[in-house]
Amino acid sequence: MGVSRKTKTVKLLLDLFDRKDCALSIVELVSTFSGKMNKSTVYRILNRLEESGLLHSFLGNDGLKRYAKGDQRPAKSKNTTMHPHFLCEDCGISSCLPLEISTSSIPNYTIKSSEQLYLGQCNNCQM
Amino acid sequence: MGVSRKTKTVKLLLDLFDRKDCALSIVELVSTFSGKMNKSTVYRILNRLEESGLLHSFLGNDGLKRYAKGDQRPAKSKNTTMHPHFLCEDCGISSCLPLEISTSSIPNYTIKSSEQLYLGQCNNCQM
DNA sequence: TTCTTAATGCAACATGGTTGCATTAATAAT
DNA sequence: ATTATTAATGCAACCATGTTGCATTAAGAA
Numbered sequence: 001m002g003v004s005r006k007t008k009t010v011k012l013l014l015d016l017f018d019r020k021d022c023a024l025s026i027v028e029l030v031s032t033f034s035g036k037m038n039k040s041t042v043y044r045i046l047n048r049l050e051e052s053g054l055l056h057s058f059l060g061n062d063g064l065k066r067y068a069k070g071d072q073r074p075a076k077s078k079n080t081t082m083h084p085h086f087l088c089e090d091c092g093i094s095s096c097l098p099l100e101i102s103t104s105s106i107p108n109y110t111i112k113s114s115e116q117l118y119l120g121q122c123n124n125c126q127m
Numbered sequence: 128m129g130v131s132r133k134t135k136t137v138k139l140l141l142d143l144f145d146r147k148d149c150a151l152s153i154v155e156l157v158s159t160f161s162g163k164m165n166k167s168t169v170y171r172i173l174n175r176l177e178e179s180g181l182l183h184s185f186l187g188n189d190g191l192k193r194y195a196k197g198d199q200r201p202a203k204s205k206n207t208t209m210h211p212h213f214l215c216e217d218c219g220i221s222s223c224l225p226l227e228i229s230t231s232s233i234p235n236y237t238i239k240s241s242e243q244l245y246l247g248q249c250n251n252c253q254m
Numbered sequence: 255t256t257c258t259t260a261a262t263g264c265a266a267c268a269t270g271g272t273t274g275c276a277t278t279a280a281t282a283a284t
Numbered sequence: 285a286t287t288a289t290t291a292a293t294g295c296a297a298c299c300a301t302g303t304t305g306c307a308t309t310a311a312g313a314a
Binding site for chain 2: 301302303304310312
Binding site: 255258259267272273277278280281283 | 285286287288289290291292293294295297298299300301302303304305306307308309310311312313314
């Protein structure tokens, strides 16, 4: 249920996510590994890691996709539950927030899921 | 405090938002008005309308920006308050939800605002 | 009617993301 | 250990959304 082949490039990405605990944007990753692997390889590996449940993704308010550890595939999530994400307006760091998402029901709508992005200051950037 | 000049193109956009009550993506608007006005004009007018508080914007989970009526400028919002947005997974229609956003506080973080996107089925697309 | 300048059109650009295809390299089979 | 299979990669070309500089146009004030 993991990744089919443990290639050098896959290991590089997995190692990085192992060391870093925050979310990483694709742009960051592409630039971090420029020289080490191709842009399309980064995209394709991230897709696979998300499909296999090792990573999940969300969008920042800049429209850029970010990835973080944990499974968020619908109806399979035992490794992580739906949670909001945080984005620091000052330094741009991003992370998962340890909160449950409570979806209130709304008349005339069927709500299946929700995406929540909290904006503000991280621990380092406060005051 | 409105728009400086009421040009034909501005009127076209305002008229449309007057008739439609849902949110509209820039891509839709550019395509709707192709032949009537230039792509960059659409972008620039939407910017101005948002700055002046007539419209507000949010991102769908496709990363596309959408605009809807109402003021959401920080510290000036009397015309609208922060609210979640809805996006129909079936037909793609999008709208504002009449709910207050309650931001829970999180240790080590200063939360200034939050973006909430609810995904599911709209009235027309249910069952 | 004239003047000022905000707003537009256009073309060229920037960036994020995708795709087809030949080549490479994990891993299974021998 | 060697070979065969095919998933994965690199590359280049592409697409879409969004931005910008600049010459031209047209609101609306004078």
